[in-house]
Each structure stands twice: as structure tokens, then as C-alpha cells.
Amino acid sequence: MLELIPRRERIDLLIAWLALSIAFAFVLRDSPVVYPFLPGDSFTAFLVVFAISLVTAGIGFALHELAHKFAAMKFGYWAEFRKENLMLLIAVALAALVGVVFAAPGATVIYGNTTKAENGKISAAGPLTNLILCIVFATILLFSGGITSPAGFGGLIGIVGLQVNGMIAAFNMLPVSVLDGRKILAWNPGVFTIMIVAGFGIVIAPYYHLLSSALF
Numbered sequence: 001m002l003e004l005i006p007r008r009e010r011i012d013l014l015i016a017w018l019a020l021s022i023a024f025a026f027v028l029r030d031s032p033v034v035y036p037f038l039p040g041d042s043f044t045a046f047l048v049v050f051a052i053s054l055v056t057a058g059i060g061f062a063l064h065e066l067a068h069k070f071a072a073m074k075f076g077y078w079a080e081f082r083k084e085n086l087m088l089l090i091a092v093a094l095a096a097l098v099g100v101v102f103a104a105p106g107a108t109v110i111y112g113n114t115t116k117a118e119n120g121k122i123s124a125a126g127p128l129t130n131l132i133l134c135i136v137f138a139t140i141l142l143f144s145g146g147i148t149s150p151a152g153f154g155g156l157i158g159i160v161g162l163q164v165n166g167m168i169a170a171f172n173m174l175p176v177s178v179l180d181g182r183k184i185l186a187w188n189p190g191v192f193t194i195m196i197v198a199g200f201g202i203v204i205a206p207y208y209h210l211l212s213s214a215l216f
Contacts, residue, residue, distance in 0.1 A: 004073070005066075012083040013065065016105035017058040019088040023095035023103075024057040024164055025050035030099065034160060049160070052153075056161035060133055060168050061105070064126040068108035071125035077112040079122075103171050107178065120187020123180040127195055130169035134202050137161030166202030173199050 005013075028034050029042075029049045065081045072079035083106035095101050114122065141158025173181040173196040185192040 005069075006080065009080045009082075012106065013062055013081055016081075016083045016088060017054075017061055019092055020061050020101075020103060020105055021050060021053040021057045023091045023101045024053040024160075024167075026092075026095040027099055027101050028053065028160055028163065031163070034156070034163070048156070052157050052160045053164065055157060056137065056164045057168075060130050060161070060165040061103075063129050063133065064168060064172070065106075065108050067125040067129040068110075068122055071122040072108070072110045072114075075114065075118050075122065077110050077114065079108050079110045081108045082106050101167065101171075103168055104179075116187055119183050120191075123183040123187075124191060124195065126180055127169040127172045127184075127199060130165040130172075131195065131198055131202075133165040134162050134169070137165060162202065166199060170196070170199035170203050 025046060029046050034049065069079045069081065084104070087102070088105050091102050091105060108126075110122065137158050137160075139158075140154055141162060144155035144158055172179050173184070173192070175181040175185045175192070175196075181192060181196060184195065
């Protein structure tokens with residue numbers, strides 16, 4: 001499989017993975033969902049979240065793009081990920097200054113004229129992969145002590161992985177510009193509705209739990 005990913009594409013994926021991990025670390029460091037379970041020292045806390053983000057955001061981002069690539073190849077097209085240096089800088093700067101991750105580090109370029117259905121299915125492969133990863137990380141979280149009190153490193157990986165992949169799925173499902181959501185909506189509104197509700201539901205659920213706990 002590695003031979004299907006050229007050296008330039010591997011380098012682009014690696015750089016984007018590192019940049020997005022830094023961006024997510026800035027945001028998740030202060031997250032009310034994650035913060036209670038981090039070390040007290042702020043620098044150590046950032047290093048811990050960055051290390052976890054390398055695994056969670058890295059896996060989520062890389063598999064998202066590779067899902068697009070191999071879905072396109074299944075339909076007979078060649079595809080490669082290409083990073084966008086300006087968007088990577090913007091992602092890190094916004095995360096550090098504003099606390100928002102604009103996760104658009106580049107795109108998987110498909111060579112060939114796809115049909116609407118093919119384009120929709122190729123686009124759906126990315127966020128669907130993140131939703132599946134949410135199940136994986138939720139399982140890790142549950143086996144590490146539960147959602148309300150995750151224990152140790154495994155719990156942090158579970159809760160960060162769940163949030164990060166939910167964010168990636170939800171963001172990419174927005175039906176605007178070149179994001180996946182617009183192409184999925186054009187192909188199948190039903191699939192679009194299910195996926196965007198699932199993505200934003202995963203992102204919002206932990207905050208709903210915190211709000212409910214505070215009110216009741």
C-alpha cells in the first residue's frame with residue numbers, strides 16, 4: 001500500500017499532521033472537557049495534549065485524506081493529498097490566538113472527471129472515516145473509566161480522539177466551498193443529513209453533559 005503513496009504526498013501528509021496537531025493542542029488544552037484531567041503545570045499540560053493530538057488528530061486527519069484517496073482509486077482515478085502552507089499557518093495562528101481550529105490544511109486532488117455520485121461517495125469516505133474513529137475512541141474512553149471520569153492516559157486519548165474526530169467530521173460536513181458536505185449534499189441529501197447530525201452531535205454532546213450537570 002505504501003507504494004501507492006508517493007514520497008511527496010507522504011511529506012505533505014506529515015507536515016499537515018504536525019501542524020494540525022499543534023493547532024488542536026492549543027484548543028484542547030483549554031477545553032472544559034479535557035482540562036480537568038490534565039497536569040496542573042500549563043507547559044506540561046500542553047505537551048501532554050500535543051502528544052495525544054499527534055495520535056488522535058494525526059490518525060483522524062491522515063485516515064480522512066487517505067480514505068478520499070483510496071475511494072477515488074476504487075473508482076479508477078488517481079488521487080494525491082496536497083498541503084496548503086498558508087492554510088496550515090492560518091490553522092495554527094487561529095488556534096493559538098482565538099482558540100478555533102480551521103482544519104483545512106490542504107486537499108486530496110483527484111485526477112479525472114468524476115460523476116456526481118462518484119464525487120459524493122469519495123467525499124463521504126473522509127468524514128465517515130472520522131465518525132468510525134469516534135466509535136473507536138469512545139470505546140477506549142469507556143474502557144478507561146467512563147465518560148465522566150476518564151482514568152489515566154487512555155482516558156485522555158479516548159476523550160480527545162472522540163472530540164477531535166467529531167470536529168473534523170463536523171467541519172468537513174459543512175455544505176460550503178470545497179468542503180465534503182457540499183458534494184455529499186449534491187449527491188444524496190439523506191446521507192448528508194445523517195452524517196452532519198452525527199458529526200455535530202458528537203461535538204456538542206460532552207458540552208450538553210457538562211451543562212446538564214451544572215444545572216441539575
